[in-house]
Amino acid sequence: MLFSGLPTRQESKGDVQRLSSSDLVMHFFGQQTLQSYRAHETILNQGDCTGYVFILVRGWTERRLGLPDGRCQTLSFGMPGDLYCTDLRARAPVNYTVSTITPVTIAIVGKLEFRAVLTGNPSLSRAFWREQQASLAIQQRWTGMLGLLGATEKVAHLFCEIYKRQEHRGGTRDGACVFPMTQTQIARACGLTQVHTNRTIQDLRRRGLIALRSRRLVVSDFEALARLAQYDCGYLDGENAPTKAACATV
Amino acid sequence: MLFSGLPTRQESKGDVQRLSSSDLVMHFFGQQTLQSYRAHETILNQGDCTGYVFILVRGWTERRLGLPDGRCQTLSFGMPGDLYCTDLRARAPVNYTVSTITPVTIAIVGKLEFRAVLTGNPSLSRAFWREQQASLAIQQRWTGMLGLLGATEKVAHLFCEIYKRQEHRGGTRDGACVFPMTQTQIARACGLTQVHTNRTIQDLRRRGLIALRSRRLVVSDFEALARLAQYDCGYLDGENAPTKAACATV
DNA sequence: CGAAGGATTGATTAGTCTCAACGCAAGTGG
DNA sequence: CCACTTGCGTTGAGACTAATCAATCCTTCG
Secondary structure: OOOOHHHHOOOOOOOOOOOOOHHHHHHHHOOOEEEEEOOOOEEEOOOOEOOEEEEEEEOOEEEEEEOOOOOEEEEEEEOOOOEEOOOOOOOOEOOOEEEEOOOEEEEEEEHHHHHHHHHOOHHHHHHHHHHHHHHHHHHHHHHHHHHHOOHHHHHHHHHHHHHHHHHHOOOOEOOEEEOOOOHHHHHHHHOOOHHHHHHHHHHHHHOOOEEEEOOEEEEOOHHHHHHHHOOOHHHOOOOOOOOOOOOOOO | OOOOHHHHOOOOOOOOOOOOOHHHHHHHHOOOEEEEEOOOOEEEOOOOEOOEEEEEEEOOEEEEEEOOOOOEEEEEEEOOOOEEOOOOOOOOEOOOEEEEOOOEEEEEEEHHHHHHHHHOOHHHHHHHHHHHHHHHHHHHHHHHHHHHOOHHHHHHHHHHHHHHHHHHOOOOEOOEEEOOOOHHHHHHHHOOOHHHHHHHHHHHHHOOOEEEEOOEEEEOOHHHHHHHHOOOHHHOOOOOOOOOOOOOOO
């Protein structure tokens, strides 16, 4: 989300905390390499060591964790502004695989250069840190969801997250947004079978909570969906306090 | 893990990447406030906004995510050296609850002060960043394990993780280590029922993979346990490359 | 128009949860 | 020192969720 202002250029003012003032942007956009991928290609392989940071500029990606026995689980979906390979040590291996869902453009910045820019730029540095905090928060939330929600709730939660993340960047209209993932990909993210995911989605449709067709998601009643999914959007931007959810005493 | 050298003082040399040189340590240990808790107390509440960073100095903690409906899921276990509240913005809310498993001592450092020290100290700053990366890696791994492992594998995976994390700080002897969590707490971490966790542990015992009694875990054959759990220790220290696990093509 | 990938349906099975007890050990108060 | 309490671990039976296997249908795209 660090560079979420880049593609649309709409956050450039009024939000002091976010960094999208053009001089910061230019630090990278003057010197970077852009690279394009088609859908269903692999950008990074689990175990790779690269000297670059990857900034997703256009398109959607999927970050997966592979197990020795071949199974794999999606850890997060990426959309423009997301970063990969943020471990700035020169030869740090990544412990996930990143592949494209749609056609994708990424900006590649050398880690050395990236570090140099950060060092000379406290506000960029702070934004970078915030970005990292947000990733961790999302990942924690995802852990929670997988651990304690049932199938319907999980899928609903994913819909909520994707919808809200797009709303943040102004990517929603009339309760609808882009949703390029197939049911198989949803399944991998929710730790379910593709078949069961299908039945789950049908269930959500029948209840009138969502519509999903031709790569678009329509959420007519977000509140209802969020209630079902126990979704709490507080974690996405660290600004709003999350609800102080009751939690059984240990 | 940032300050993992503190309690035992055994990493102070030879490891350039880790920071435990006493001058760095003193930055905090000269000025901090120490605070003690008994077992089963709450240190931080989901939704709290504090101006402090918490450094776990002694004991074990549990970080939980609570849902509106009261259910909760453990996100990670904390042991000496772990940090909480690393979002350095003054009034950032935490989106998890931290409570003690054993008696605990924590060091409390004001965020302003913490930031100031970081700013003047690139190597500490880098270590802090690494620490954050490690948390994210652990959280990703946890997400993966909840999503795709079965009950037995999950529990085995948790045992592997706890064992390895202690091994890193020299906390193991003859394949044994401290393990203060109850079966209920294990269950909350693995997204299982306490009852089912119990049967699962019995199963692991019967197979001769572990022994667990009076708050100690004995792992006679780590390799076997790791194989069952699909455990790959590469992610704990970013130094070793994780295995390039095969991952089905998208 | 045919091929391929994605979505849907049905029948069956495996894994996990739920509910309900009971056992055992450590700690507490009389 | 014993009776009581409390927390943790263990066991059993039955219900239910989600996985598996196997087709079939629909849509998109070359």
